[in-house]
Every structure is written in structure tokens, then in C-alpha cells.
Amino acid sequence: MQHGHFRIGGKPLRADTxxxxxxxxxxxERVLSGDPTATMEQIAEAAGVARTTVHRRFATREALIDALTRWVTEQFAAAVDGAVSETAPPxxxxxxxxxxxxxxKIGWGFAMTRAAGSADPEIARVYADVLEKCDRLFRRAQATGLLRSxxxxxxxxxxxxxxxxEVTQGGTADADVDALTTLIxxxxxxxxxxxPGHASAGL
Known part of the structure; x- marks a missing residue:
């Protein structure tokens, strides 16, 4: 999965950082999905880095969660932007x-749940933009006959x-995304x- 470029103080980070x-x-994401009360120490251990390394990048646990929420919002927006096309069939x-x-949503469930309920105006702007793109896609689907008029x-x-x-609620870590996509x-x-013909015949 591609990931966005982090900035600290307006400066892009080095690749290793x-x-x-x-x-x-x-x-x-992994640790907090299993235990939303997990500590910075537990997260550091899961990441395979020293606790001081985590604290050097994120001053507080809340700052870490906020960064995670913003980052996954970028991934959500990028997923939509990368898939939506005005020329491909709806x-x-x-x-x-x-x-x-x-x-x-499946890979970053904890962060996506946080993002969906966030009061951050930038996150709200991203969600509003995604919603508008979805409505535009559905209007194209309707205009081409994919959806009823x-x-x-x-x-x-x-x-x-x-x-x-619904399909991303619980037990989806090893989910078959293609099968779920087809189901949706x-x-x-x-x-x-x-x-409809059979239904009306029974009236």
C-alpha cells in the first residue's frame, strides 16, 4: 500500500525516518485494534522500536492517534481518487x-472508525469530497442505465x-476483498x- 509523506514543522521527512x-x-493500528487502551510502550514493542523513538516522533499517545487518523484519511482519499474515473464505465x-x-477500511479499521467520527475540519473536508465523488459516480451510473432512472x-x-x-465489521483481517466487493x-x-414479473403475478 502506498503511504503519504509525513511532514514535521513543514519539512518532509527523510526516507528512513x-x-x-x-x-x-x-x-x-494493530495494537489499538485489539486493545484501544494500549500504551505507547506496547505500540513501540509491536513496531520493534524503542519507546524513546516513538516519543521522539509523537509527543503524546493522543498525538500518535491523531497522526494515525490523519494518515489513514489520506489513504482513504487516495483510494477513491485512484479508482474514480470520468471516462471508464461506471x-x-x-x-x-x-x-x-x-x-x-479492513486494513486500518481502528483509524477509519476514528476518522469517521473526527471533528477535524480537514478530515471532514475529505469525507465531503469523497461523498460528492460517490454521488457523481452514481449519477453517471444512472445516466448510462446501470441504475434505474x-x-x-x-x-x-x-x-x-x-x-x-457492514462487511467491514469484525473478523475481516483475512477477508476476501474481491468476494466482498462482488457481494456489495x-x-x-x-x-x-x-x-418483478413474478412478484406482480402473485398479487
């Missing part, structure tokens, strides 16, 4: 963006978000109803 920071954040884009977002776009997007949320897209586009 950035690798250390990323290792600490990845360890923080169905292709829908599969691609669903899979890429699932990988971030009478579908309420906002309701479709809310259902789509709910499906993604199939449920979104087909639902659970029988053929």
Missing part, C-alpha cells in the same frame, strides 16, 4: 473504488455506504427481490 513513522503507525469504477476502499441517488449512496460498513455491488444493483 518516514519508514520508521509508518512502522509505528502500522503497529499502532460499473468498472464501482468495482474498483469498492475494492480499494475496502482494503483501507427513478432511483434516489442520495438513498442509493447511503445504502452503498451501509453495505461497505451485486446487492446494490440487484437487491433481494424476486423478478
Amino acid at each position: 518516514e519508514r520508521t513513522v509508518h512502522s509505528i503507525l502500522a503497529a499502532a 460499473l468498472v469504477v464501482l468495482y474498483r473504488v469498492t475494492a480499494d476502499v475496502l482494503r483501507v 427513478d432511483v434516489d441517488i442520495k438513498w442509493a449512496r447511503r445504502c452503498y455506504y451501509a453495505l461497505i460498513h 455491488v451485486d446487492t446494490l444493483l440487484r437487491g433481494f427481490g424476486a423478478d
Whole structure:
């Protein structure tokens, strides 16, 4: 997974320092997913670095969690930006963006949960931008006949978000992202109803 470039005091970090920071954040995600009350010492041990190294990069436990939350928000935005295309068929884009977002949500569940409830205005801006891109994709899907013409776009997007949320709740560390993506897209586009002709025949 690509990761964003960290800056301290406005200056980009050296490559080796950035690798250390990323290792600490990845360890923080693993440890805090299992125990949200885990200490900096536990995170340092999981990252394979000294506690002083963690404290040198992050002054407090809260600062570490905030950095993790901001970083995963960047990955979420990058997943959407990398998948969304105005020229590819909407169905292709829908599969691609669903899979890429699932990988971030499954791999960084603790941080994504924090990001979703964050009051940070920059994080809120990212989520609003993602929402707008999703609605635009759904409007393209409707215009090309992938979605019915009478579908309420906002309701479709809310259902789509709910499906993604549900499949990423618990026990997904070894999840088959492709299978989950197919399940989500199939449920979104087909639902659970029988053929409309069969349903009306029974009335």
C-alpha cells in the first residue's frame, strides 16, 4: 500500500525516518485494534522500536492517534481518487473504488472508525469530497442505465455506504476483498427481490 509523506514543522521527512513513522503507525493500528487502551510502550514493542523513538516522533499517545487518523484519511482519499474515473464505465469504477476502499477500511479499521467520527475540519473536508465523488459516480451510473432512472441517488449512496460498513465489521483481517466487493455491488444493483414479473403475478 502506498503511504503519504509525513511532514514535521513543514519539512518532509527523510526516507528512513518516514519508514520508521509508518512502522509505528502500522503497529499502532494493530495494537489499538485489539486493545484501544494500549500504551505507547506496547505500540513501540509491536513496531520493534524503542519507546524513546516513538516519543521522539509523537509527543503524546493522543498525538500518535491523531497522526494515525490523519494518515489513514489520506489513504482513504487516495483510494477513491485512484479508482474514480470520468471516462471508464461506471460499473468498472464501482468495482474498483469498492475494492480499494475496502482494503483501507479492513486494513486500518481502528483509524477509519476514528476518522469517521473526527471533528477535524480537514478530515471532514475529505469525507465531503469523497461523498460528492460517490454521488457523481452514481449519477453517471444512472445516466448510462446501470441504475434505474427513478432511483434516489442520495438513498442509493447511503445504502452503498451501509453495505461497505457492514462487511467491514469484525473478523475481516483475512477477508476476501474481491468476494466482498462482488457481494456489495451485486446487492446494490440487484437487491433481494424476486423478478418483478413474478412478484406482480402473485398479487
